[in-house]
Amino acid sequence: MKKIKFRIDGKDCTASKDQNLIEAAEQNGVSIPTLCYFKHLNPLGSCRICTVKNNGRTIAGCTLKVDEGMDIEVNTPELLDLRKAILEMMFVEGNHFCPSCEKSGDCQMQNLGYQTGITHTRFPHLFVDRTIDAIPERIVVNQNRCIKCKRCIEEIKTDDGHRVFNLTNRGNHTAVSVDYKQEAKLSEKQAEHAMQICPTGAILVKGKTFGKPFGDRQFDYSRESENMPLEDIKKHKSTNKKKTKKRVATASLAGCFGCHMSMLDVDLGLLDLIDVVEFNKSPLTDIKEFSERCDIGLIEGGCCNTDNIEVLREFRKHCDILISVGECAIWGGVPAIRNTVPLEDCLKESYIDSITSEANETIIPNHEDLPKILDKVYANHEVVKIDYHIPGCPPNANHIWNVVKNMLFEEEYSITYSEFKYD
Ligand code: SF4
Ligand code: SF4
Known part of the structure; x- marks a missing residue:
């Protein structure tokens, strides 16, 4: 095969003429992330995660064959952000809740989320109502969780050559459907292969989902550079910075209070904390009104009613820096499960049809003193400007306070991968 020369981000590379760019880049030490690309399948070009620029033109890298003199851009700030935005769109388009997902720790999409540093999405979650099909054998x-990458459609076939998965419907309603008759012909091994090649947790094999235990999964590793022990991080923080006590306020909106419980989990660290911060309005201190302007406001929970909106706006007004703490604050979390069901149906189910409702109960509580329930649960950054997001469900206590200390003393801090991952 004829050898050709080309460049990636200014680096001279060689490859065989017409070799696939993803493979050619890999051989030259450059990794281009993908979700739909799969070794022996024809490039599908469906996920667009591998977007690169070829001689200035944006294109899905997996569909590109290398040629003499090509000038490829892969890791420019613009392309890194574009890739992150595409991935964020995948997260908001489906309903992904990693802490309760069987594929967590073994999921390519989740791992890519960690790699690209996603802590929240710049787009609102769509909360689409989708089915879980458990009819297959x-x-x-x-x-x-399906991102319509089409891997399963192309790769999984019965011994007599029939497809098991197909795309049905069009546009926003496109879905992967299963041909039940063909699926019943799959061997256990073929079914497991389908689960493994799916880059998300959309395909699961009954009885096999936790076959590989947490701690032993594909992406369950700590990256060396991110493995600085917490003690070292704390030491690093205390160097030469003038300590001035700063004011912190906290609030819990539509959440379970778990993030506040986590804040208390720092145990003896609370004594160190008192050296550097004083609390103002917070359920931790039971101070109910702001008495002074605060440096940092920590918000747990999203907005499900008018009272939440009022409190959040008040915090924005009284705090220099506002931080969303935990998944409910970042995108709605568990309370946002109701976003897939019309509000009227939720209220009817809760107050009238529920098995715990009084017999003949016909009233949905509605009094002027009660906060009005919103049409859906909103992420805090959809209501006011949020400066930072601390992910987790709940976030680890050390994350929360290390973030606070770093804000106060204006030091760089990034949550380590080993602390942040869910599995
Ligand atoms: S499929 Fe992956 S990204 Fe989606 S919820 Fe499961 S682990 Fe998270
Ligand atoms: S089920 Fe999995 S492999 Fe199939 S299209 Fe969806 S994400 Fe891709």
């Missing part, structure tokens, strides 16, 4: 297809 061996597998379960969870449409909430």
Whole structure:
């Protein structure tokens, strides 16, 4: 095969003429992330995560064959942000809740989220109502997590050559469907292969989902550079910075109070903390009104009613820096599960049809003193400007306070991968 020369981000590279760019880049020490690309399948070009620029033109890298003199851009700030935005769109388009997902720690999409540093999405979550198909003999297809990469469609075939997965419907309603008759012909091994090649947790094999325990999964590793022990981080923080006590306020909106419980989990660290911060309005101190302007406001929970909106706006007004703490604050979290169901149906189910409702109960509480329930649960950054996001469900206590200390003393801090991952 004829050898050609080309460049990636200014680096001279060689490859065989017409070799696929993803493979050619890999051989030259450059990794281009992908979700739909799969070794022996024809490039699908469906996920667009591998977007690069070829001689200034934006294109899905997996569909590109290298040629003499090509000038490829992969890791420019613009392309890194574009890739991150595409991934964020995938997260908001489906319903992904990693802490309760069987594929967590073994999921390519989740791992890419960590790699690209996603802590929240710049787009609102869509909360689409999708089905989980458990009818097939061996597998379960969870449409909430499918990114329509088409890997399963191209790769999984029965011994007599029939496809098992197909795309149905069009546009926003496109979904991967299962041909039940063909699926029943799959061997256990073929079914497991379907689960493994799916880059998300959309295909699961009944009875096999936790076959590989946490701690032993594909992406369950700590990156060396991110492995600085917490003690060292703390030491690093205390160097030469003038300590001035700063004011912190906290609030819990539509959440379970777990993030506040986590804040208390720092145990003896609370004594160190008192050296550097004093609390103002907070359930931790039971101070109910702001008495002074605060340096930092920590908000747990999202907005599900008018009272939450009022409190959040008040915090924005009284705090220099506002931080969303935990998944409910960042995108709605568990309370946002109701976003897939019309509000009227939720209220009816809760107050009238619920098995715990009084017999003949016909009233949905509605009094002027009660906060009005919103049409859906909103992420805090959809209501006011949020300066930082601390992910987790709940976030680790050390994350929260290290972030606070770093804000106060204007030092760089990034949550380590080993602390942040869910599995
Ligand atoms: S499929 Fe992956 S990204 Fe989606 S919820 Fe599961 S682990 Fe998270
Ligand atoms: S089920 Fe999985 S492999 Fe199939 S299209 Fe969806 S994400 Fe891709």
